[in-house]
Amino acid sequence: MRVLIVDDEPLARARLAALLSECDEITVAGSIGDGEAALVALSELQPDLLLLDINMPGLDGIALARRLAGQPRPQIVFCTAYEHYAVHAFDLGAIDYLLKPVRIERLRDALQRARQRLASTPREHTRYLGGRQRGEQVRIALDEVIYLLAEEKYVVVQHRGGQLLLEESLRQLEEAYPEQLIRLHRNCLVPPQRLLGLKTLTDGRVLARLGGTDLTPEVSRRNLPALRKLLRMG
Template sequence: MRVLVVDDEPLARARLAALLGDCAGVEVVGNVGDGEAALAALGELQPDALLLDINMPGIDGVALAQRLAGRARPQVIFCTAYEAHALKAFELGAADYLLKPVRLDRLREALQRAQRRFADAPREPAAYLYGRLRGEQVRIALDEVICLLADEKYVVVQHRRGELLIEDSLRQLEEAYPDQLIRLHRNCLVPPPRLLGLKTLADGRVLARLDGTDHAPEISRRNLPAVRKLLRLG
């Protein structure tokens, strides 16, 4: 099992890495100090599980787990000094909730629980994006998304039932879902199944035809080869 340790305290990361060294079949693929760095590492390191602290600067552990909720990998195992977030953690689908100082037997148990989840998952569950609508938190399944458009401080999610504003940046979303989103332009991401084809304008610009909308976002020259390759592969 490939494990990424996420904790803002270097000593805590070192102790967890040492404990993981006593767990059979576990490889520590990296350790980072905050949620932003964890998101950036997901695509490159492809961890099976995160050992995740909660109280961190920037993107905290709960916010990071929320962005990963519904995915078979990586499984989230919280490691924290506080009991207060346990209910929220399990609502988000965490595999386990370990209190510091983490005991080796509990760590092994949590890793086994995460491993069983992999075995029991017949397919990758639906991923969700979270935002607020009229003061209430709502979620949109990623397979309902038509496109994601950058708009000043927010990202506009165009989906089958309308639009939703979320606070995640396009870069964070691209790193969190590298296989489920493709970049068309610096201001636009789309799920690959939404791509129907291309339209070349007289001035040489290329637009994307998307399933579910008349909106045709422009594709930058930098991203056009990857989009063409995706369409060729079907």
């Protein structure tokens, strides 16, 4: 089972990694210090389980769990020094809630619950986009997509491995993948998990900050309320 540790305290991450090394059939997929970086890394690292701190600067553990709700996601075990978030955590679908300092016996119990949940949960079928890349017909998984831009006759898909050209229109793609793609502007779609924030310029224009790229595409006034609501909901 692949486990991703997300905690802003280096010592806490090191302790969890050490405890996990004493558990059978566990691979530490990564150790990350903030929620936004974890959100970006999920599609690349593909963990089965998040060991997730709650009280972190920026995107905290509760907000990260909310952001992942309603889509395929790893199992979540919260690891925190605070008892009073427990009810909220279980409402978000956490399979366990461990208080720091985490004890090896409780960690093993949580890992066993995660294994049982994974065994009983049907695997989500990966969805793909097919197009041309460097003259070849290829396909990429939707969870590798960073953004899609309409350019002349084609849609350019920027993904972790490069660019892909599609002949479908943005409207066709938006209708085909309503849960996996959201519109920023008439010429741009992005996966919801890539949207990290919005920046308002002095001239009133709003730019989107996306995980996995330095590009900051403009957001249309028509789509701005829905994007702000998405960010508020986590």
